[in-house]
Amino acid sequence: DVVMTQSPLSLPVTLGQPASISCRSSQSLVYSDGNTYLNWFQQRPGQSPRRLIYKVSNRDSGVPDRFSGSGSGTDFTLKISRVEAEDVGVYYCMQGTHWSWTFGQGTKVEIK
Amino acid sequence: QVQLVESGGGLVKPGGSLRLSCAASGFTFSDYYMSWIRQAPGKGLEWVSYISSSGSTIYYADSVKGRFTISRDNAKNSLYLQMNSLRAEDTAVYYCAREVDVWGKGTTVTVSS
Numbered sequence: 550d551v552v553m554t555q556s557p558l559s560l561p562v563t564l565g566q567p568a569s570i571s572c573r574s575s576q577s578l579v580y581s582d583g584n585t586y587l588n589w590f591q592q593r594p595g596q597s598p599r600r601l602i603y604k605v606s607n608r609d610s611g612v613p614d615r616f617s618g619s620g621s622g623t624d625f626t627l628k629i630s631r632v633e634a635e636d637v638g639v640y641y642c643m644q645g646t647h648w649s650w651t652f653g654q655g656t657k658v659e660i661k
Numbered sequence: 662q663v664q665l666v667e668s669g670g671g672l673v674k675p676g677g678s679l680r681l682s683c684a685a686s687g688f689t690f691s692d693y694y695m696s697w698i699r700q701a702p703g704k705g706l707e708w709v710s711y712i713s714s715s716g717s718t719i720y721y722a723d724s725v726k727g728r729f730t731i732s733r734d735n736a737k738n739s740l741y742l743q744m745n746s747l748r749a750e751d752t753a754v755y756y757c758a759r760e761v762d763v764w765g766k767g768t769t770v771t772v773s774s
Binding site: 609641650655 | 705711720761762765
């Protein structure tokens with residue numbers, strides 16, 4: 550299986566400050582159709598995961614524009630430009646290129 | 662609105678069986694592939710199984726292959742997961758997902774004697 554490695558695993562952030570989460574895959578996530586199926590999810594405490602970003606950099610409907618995704622190949626990043634209180638939770642990257650689809654370990658974002 | 666509602670979870674002894682269901686509404690169910698994903702207590706996410714829109718293509722995680730069976734009934738807008746030979750390590754919240762963009766609230770499966 551493709552191993553997805555996130556860092557850091559814990560991210561204390563001051564309100565209004567930026568945050569960045571890295572996700573690296575053990576092999577390229579470029580699919581045969583040319584797309585890269587790398588998603589980012591947010592899981593708030595006590596809630597189901599919610600997709601924020603699909604195909605590396607596309608925001609889902611209703612996702613604030615302070616969230617952005619970037620990267621290519623095996624190296625990807627989720628950035629929050631200015632952290633708000635509602636952003637507290639665990640963030641997961643997930644690859645949908647190679648079955649079995651796999652998630653990163655999760656990064657816990659908390660407010661300092 | 663788009664909604665997925667899981668049911669069928671509960672407490673079962675090791676070696677036992679459960680059948681999970683997921684009722685879909687608010688979209689054309691037969692147009693989408695569906696999945697089951699699980700989350701053990703305090704742990705991360707694990708993809709369990711995938712089924713294509715027609716049901717013709719199915720994948721399983723190695724951890725459940727041979728024990729779990731995914732199926733769907735497009736006429737009933739429903740997704741299922743038959744779980745046999747359950748083990749303690751199958752204890753988790755099981756989520757139904759439409760492709761990867763919409764998730765249900767989950768149903769809890771506990772395998773314990």
